[in-house]
Amino acid sequence: MTRTVLSAVIVMTVLIPGSLRGALGSTVRPHQPGQDVFKSVLSEDIDWKPFPAFPPSVGLAVLVGRPAEAGSYTVRVRVPRGVTLMPHRHPEDRVYTVMSGVFYIGLGERFDADKLQAYPPGSVIVLPGNTPHFHWAKSSDYVTQVTAIGPLGIEYVNANDDPRSHSR
Numbered sequence: 001m002t003r004t005v006l007s008a009v010i011v012m013t014v015l016i017p018g019s020l021r022g023a024l025g026s027t028v029r030p031h032q033p034g035q036d037v038f039k040s041v042l043s044e045d046i047d048w049k050p051f052p053a054f055p056p057s058v059g060l061a062v063l064v065g066r067p068a069e070a071g072s073y074t075v076r077v078r079v080p081r082g083v084t085l086m087p088h089r090h091p092e093d094r095v096y097t098v099m100s101g102v103f104y105i106g107l108g109e110r111f112d113a114d115k116l117q118a119y120p121p122g123s124v125i126v127l128p129g130n131t132p133h134f135h136w137a138k139s140s141d142y143v144t145q146v147t148a149i150g151p152l153g154i155e156y157v158n159a160n161d162d163p164r165s166h167s168r
Helices: 001-023
Strands: 059-064 073-080 085-090 093-101 105-108 117-119 124-127 133-136 142-150
Touching: 093 105, 105 124
Parallel strands: none
Antiparallel strands: 059 073, 073 142, 085 133, 093 124, 093 142, 105 117, 105 133
């Protein structure tokens, strides 16, 4: 019984996409808007920009998708040593991958350095949506890659911590 079910799954996985390619071709979403085939992003080609919801020294780069819209996206966040991102939450579930440096993240509605956990490069952190958390580039600059289903949102626990509420 198990072998029959497994064989059916394999046949469906292998045969159906090819057999339906013509029928689904117009509905299959490309990986990147306007990009129908293979795409790569090299580190040296990343376009870092300020993001109004972060302190001015923090950079954000959109790698895949359109974070302001519904759908999957991948961004990178670069934070210089010493910078903190005060307690905030995102409505979307997120997967963080530490690309470089040490990523310190703590959970809670108040910044508490004792709650910070350090994650070295290569670490993957899964953060459920609406979880209050904070970051600190305590020992070095860091870069994280964030993958989620948008739209991207960020709400600070304390409105006074939100860089968008201050003039730049």
